[in-house]
Amino acid sequence: MTVLVAYATRHGATAGIAERIAETLTAEGAPAEARPVDEVADVGPYDAVVLGAAAYMYHWLKPATAFAKRHRSELAARPVWLFSSGPTGTDVVDAKGNDVLVASRPKEFEQLPATLGSRGEQVFFGAYDKDAPPIGLAEKMAARMPAAARGAIPSGDFRDWDAIDAWAREIAAELAAG
Template sequence: MKVMVAYASKYGATQGIAQRLGKVLDECGYEVDVVKCADIDRASGYDAYLVGSATYEFNWRKDARRFVERNEAELSAHPLWLFSSGPLGTEQVDKDGKDVLEGARPKQFAEYSDTLHPRGMQVFRGAYDPDKIRGADRIIAWMPAIRDILPKGDFREWSAIDAWGKSIADDLQSADARP
């Protein structure tokens, strides 16, 4: 069974998550291609898809949104999972007591849920290294109000990413996952 893991990443954290998911699926016996959304026009020839993006201001990156729009028919006809990365830090709940990962769901999860019917949607924590920031983001990142509130570090929870990848592999093995 062939699986595509397509991603849009700005500074590499989401790319790392996509690569890790691809590795987990590969180790479970699937033929996996991990590709940038911007590098592929048409997604065809795969039995299942995972699509993910970094999230900024509750939106997926443009490359991921365009990829989904171009390939809506193909994606909706096969088993599909969506993932996102973004929240920084280790807090489980925000100041209002709400789940941080649930609160970081991109708008696209709700939009794509109705049209693509994904089997699962997951938000993962991201990473932030101010030394990697470039372009206009660098100006914003060094503003004292923003610089002081953004926790620095790699907050990706590899065990959660591995577990989600294994649950996808298990789902693909079930008879009803076959296209």
């Protein structure tokens, strides 16, 4: 049994979550390896897949969605779990009174679970460093805006390692149960 933890990241926070999930799965008796989606040519050798990406502007990063489409039939034939990284900050409820993690569910999670028949999904708090060099056109343009206009995204590492470990242990238990 080998589990693939495939991920798409822009600044590395999601890579850290994927690596932690793989470590915890392995420690729980489900050997796993974390790999960027673009480095996985074939899902065939894996018995189960955990697929995750960072959310930007309400959407999963495109390479993860493309991976899900490209390998749709192989994924549908295996146990699959999905996760998303983001939001940032310490608020657990937003201004409208909604659970921040529920409100941060990427748009792709409306269709993807049904398409892949995935067994579960999770949104985790992420990390954002306001001083990191911008990546991509949108971030480069945003970096030129006044600080007040950019301040809406809390800067810091808000990844909840306990929640990440707990979810990985749930997956390991489901895999052990068959």
